[in-house]
Amino acid sequence: MSLAVIDNPFTYPDLSRVPAVDEVGINERVARFQSRSIKTDSKMAALRLVLSMIDLTTLEGQDTPGKVRQLCQKAIHLHDAMPGLPHVAAVCVYPNMVAVAKEALAGHDINIASVATAFPSGMSSREIKLEDTRMAVAAGANEIDMVISRGAFLAGDYRYVFDEIVAVKDACGDAHLKVILETGELGTLDRVRRASVLAMHAGADFIKTSTGKIQPAATMQVTLVMLQAIRDYYRATGRMVGMKPAGGISTAKLAIHYLVMLRETLGNAWMTPEWFRFGASSLANDVLMQIMKQTTGRYQSADYFSKD
Amino acid sequence: MATPENKLAFDGGWEYDPAPESTDHVSLKKRYGLFIGGEFTAPQSGRYFDTINPATEEALARVADAGEADVDRAVRAARKAYSERWSRMRPKERGKYIYRIARILQERAREFAAIESLDGGKPIRESRDVDIPLAAAHFFYYAGWADKLDYAFPGRRARPLGVAGQVIPWNFPLLMAAWKIAPALACGNTVVLKPAETTPLTALKLAEVIADADLPPGVVNIVTGAGKTGAAIVEHKGVNKIAFTGSTQVGRLIMRALAGTPKKYTLELGGKAANIIFADAAIDQAVEGIVNGIFFNQGHVCCAGSRLLVQESVADEVIEKLKDRMQTLIVGDPLDKNTDIGAINSRMQLDKIASYLKVGEQEGGAMFQTACRLPKKGYWCPPTIFTGVAQSNRVVQEEIFGPVLAIQTFRDFDEALAKANNTPYGLSGGVWTDKGAKIFRMTSGIRAGVIWANTFNKFDPTAPFGGYKESGVGREGGLHGLDAYVDLGAR
Numbered sequence: 001m002s003l004a005v006i007d008n009p010f011t012y013p014d015l016s017r018v019p020a021v022d023e024v025g026i027n028e029r030v031a032r033f034q035s036r037s038i039k040t041d042s043k044m045a046a047l048r049l050v051l052s053m054i055d056l057t058t059l060e061g062q063d064t065p066g067k068v069r070q071l072c073q074k075a076i077h078l079h080d081a082m083p084g085l086p087h088v089a090a091v092c093v094y095p096n097m098v099a100v101a102k103e104a105l106a107g108h109d110i111n112i113a114s115v116a117t118a119f120p121s122g123m124s125s126r127e128i129k130l131e132d133t134r135m136a137v138a139a140g141a142n143e144i145d146m147v148i149s150r151g152a153f154l155a156g157d158y159r160y161v162f163d164e165i166v167a168v169k170d171a172c173g174d175a176h177l178k179v180i181l182e183t184g185e186l187g188t189l190d191r192v193r194r195a196s197v198l199a200m201h202a203g204a205d206f207i208k209t210s211t212g213k214i215q216p217a218a219t220m221q222v223t224l225v226m227l228q229a230i231r232d233y234y235r236a237t238g239r240m241v242g243m244k245p246a247g248g249i250s251t252a253k254l255a256i257h258y259l260v261m262l263r264e265t266l267g268n269a270w271m272t273p274e275w276f277r278f279g280a281s282s283l284a285n286d287v288l289m290q291i292m293k294q295t296t297g298r299y300q301s302a303d304y305f306s307k308d
Numbered sequence: 309m310a311t312p313e314n315k316l317a318f319d320g321g322w323e324y325d326p327a328p329e330s331t332d333h334v335s336l337k338k339r340y341g342l343f344i345g346g347e348f349t350a351p352q353s354g355r356y357f358d359t360i361n362p363a364t365e366e367a368l369a370r371v372a373d374a375g376e377a378d379v380d381r382a383v384r385a386a387r388k389a390y391s392e393r394w395s396r397m398r399p400k401e402r403g404k405y406i407y408r409i410a411r412i413l414q415e416r417a418r419e420f421a422a423i424e425s426l427d428g429g430k431p432i433r434e435s436r437d438v439d440i441p442l443a444a445a446h447f448f449y450y451a452g453w454a455d456k457l458d459y460a461f462p463g464r465r466a467r468p469l470g471v472a473g474q475v476i477p478w479n480f481p482l483l484m485a486a487w488k489i490a491p492a493l494a495c496g497n498t499v500v501l502k503p504a505e506t507t508p509l510t511a512l513k514l515a516e517v518i519a520d521a522d523l524p525p526g527v528v529n530i531v532t533g534a535g536k537t538g539a540a541i542v543e544h545k546g547v548n549k550i551a552f553t554g555s556t557q558v559g560r561l562i563m564r565a566l567a568g569t570p571k572k573y574t575l576e577l578g579g580k581a582a583n584i585i586f587a588d589a590a591i592d593q594a595v596e597g598i599v600n601g602i603f604f605n606q607g608h609v610c611c612a613g614s615r616l617l618v619q620e621s622v623a624d625e626v627i628e629k630l631k632d633r634m635q636t637l638i639v640g641d642p643l644d645k646n647t648d649i650g651a652i653n654s655r656m657q658l659d660k661i662a663s664y665l666k667v668g669e670q671e672g673g674a675m676f677q678t679a680c681r682l683p684k685k686g687y688w689c690p691p692t693i694f695t696g697v698a699q700s701n702r703v704v705q706e707e708i709f710g711p712v713l714a715i716q717t718f719r720d721f722d723e724a725l726a727k728a729n730n731t732p733y734g735l736s737g738g739v740w741t742d743k744g745a746k747i748f749r750m751t752s753g754i755r756a757g758v759i760w761a762n763t764f765n766k767f768d769p770t771a772p773f774g775g776y777k778e779s780g781v782g783r784e785g786g787l788h789g790l791d792a793y794v795d796l797g798a799r
Contacts (some may be wrong), residue, residue, distance in 0.1 A: 019589075019590060019591045019592070020588065020589070020590040020591075020742040021590050021592070021593070022590035022593040022762055024593075024762070024763065025590060025592075025593025025594075025596055025597070025762065025763070026593065028596065029593070029596055035433060035437070035645070036324060036645075036646055037324070037327035037645040037646055038324060038325075038327075039324075039325050039326075039327045040325045041325055042322065042323060042324050042325040043325075045322055046322065049322070228592045231316065234314055234316075235314050235628075236314075237314075238314045259322070263318075263321070263322060263636075264318075264636040266316060267316035267317045267318045267321075268317045268318070268319075268320060268321030268322070269316070269317055271321055271322055
């Protein structure tokens, strides 16, 4: 979008003003972020920040209440051998597991995120998607991760996608809405940028790269394009939108590269779990291992870190 | 809600700790002689000067100041090596020596990168990722041509010229040495090379590499000194070809000195390139291109995109985004891996840049600099842009050779092209647009030797480089670069 000030941030956007994206340039910029060398205290601060930004996730057909309770236990007790660690930002589950998570997390300041809207494909009617959303919110989810209708988007029916997000946002009530673009199915960075603009104008509190069910999931390239869209939208409207890359971020090193990219694209205001999340299942343990390494000078066996 | 105050904050918060490149692997002698006839020898002049680290103002080593007698000795050594060994050697064998230089450079890349940053002030990220790998690539590339000159010039007989006198600048010390030496050697010439007086160390380390590669003595001679030493090379009667990279001012003096002599010459001189951003460009990537165009190597780049021409409908947006991006540029210790902008190469250059900043403000330009913390010692200039300037401003017309960008707007294609060409220089240019047709129209309209489309400051040994108008004579690099070092005889 151009930087022209927009009075109502929730109107259908002028998509002709969405700027082009050059993939070669994006790759070069990403390489620059990756060449930043993060050491000592700034590395430790980054690792702790990453932990606090994680949406600890389990989204399997084979999930059970027991599995979800384990995950919640992990969310609260990341690694008790190391006192003073932050807890994760949220636990992310399917709608029918929300009640279990709510009970397991009672009394803790950890958000409950639920996927909804016929996740992960979104291949259902609007009524079903809205009902799915209402069900998750009613069960106690305070964050909803919806998927956009990629079929409609790719066919050029942007209005359908926009209206659907508006409707889901309405169904969310007070729950925060994260809109999953499923960038792995969008094909080009130009489409990622366009979908980001649509989602933000339709009321997304967060935009999110992926379901984790499609490859490629989150990449630094698509995340950068989305961060730039967030920045331009903020410039134009004054409304901050959060960012959640999800899927494929499993090492502390890569997560720190994302933080570098976040800092140098959106600045300090976004460097909190309120505005940035990592959707991940195995990232936490690698970060914990690095924190122990930074603290003790030695790598510990992976078996010292609980896998839930 | 919506206000123009929706600024991003880049200061404070999470910051990067220092990540300095180690210098344990760097070995520098206290004093360097002249590399003549395959060994380091004391200068007959008896004089030495200090080469200093521009980030700390501390001396790194003492370096010989070659006088006329020393230059004469170097040219004689080069002539002897030319007549007795190098021009008679089978081309394939010449190629092997050049490959060997390339491989040793790669092996010692870390040491060369550190020295380049110590002596010249450029960030280690650039010397590590650009200067040293590209220098090695040039040797690799021209090594391949050594035994294939018949294919470079089909139907012609390419003979070497003899002794090449080469004078190089301080902005890319090792890379410029490679640009000059590699094609000269591949074509069978021998060399007397003078590095710049503020950055002689990597050329002297290259002399060590050349000795280790076992090149016949005298094939490459490296003499250090300032302008007088350079003049002695240019004026020496035993030199067959002059290759110079540096200012247009010195280039004029050299052309004058060479007029009426049989010496061939190539000159790669100054520039004031237009970087043109159309409204339909990928704006965020174009902003990155502006940064790479003017802040790469502290703006000490002859082909720097020092004039930004931006289409008026996106001008405010581009400038706002550029300012944001500038806030994230880290200025400081060249050896820190996170440094984006290192030290200005010398006190003299810093003074020159400072005088242009004053001129720019006096002329009524609006100056913006980032609020970065600069080290107390050393030579520093924060990234700077001028808006509200016109073609008649000196900061738009003259080469500043520092991290200083002059920004103008344009309304349509023709105005952009006219402004781009309204300069005595013609070295490079940049075009940013999503439309292929506009790229072709613009690139064929700009009178400049190198034009980048949707990128900037990209270099490759296979690509010819050189200027139109007062930006120079001849081409270096690629197939065209061979032409400058061969005699094709009469047809």
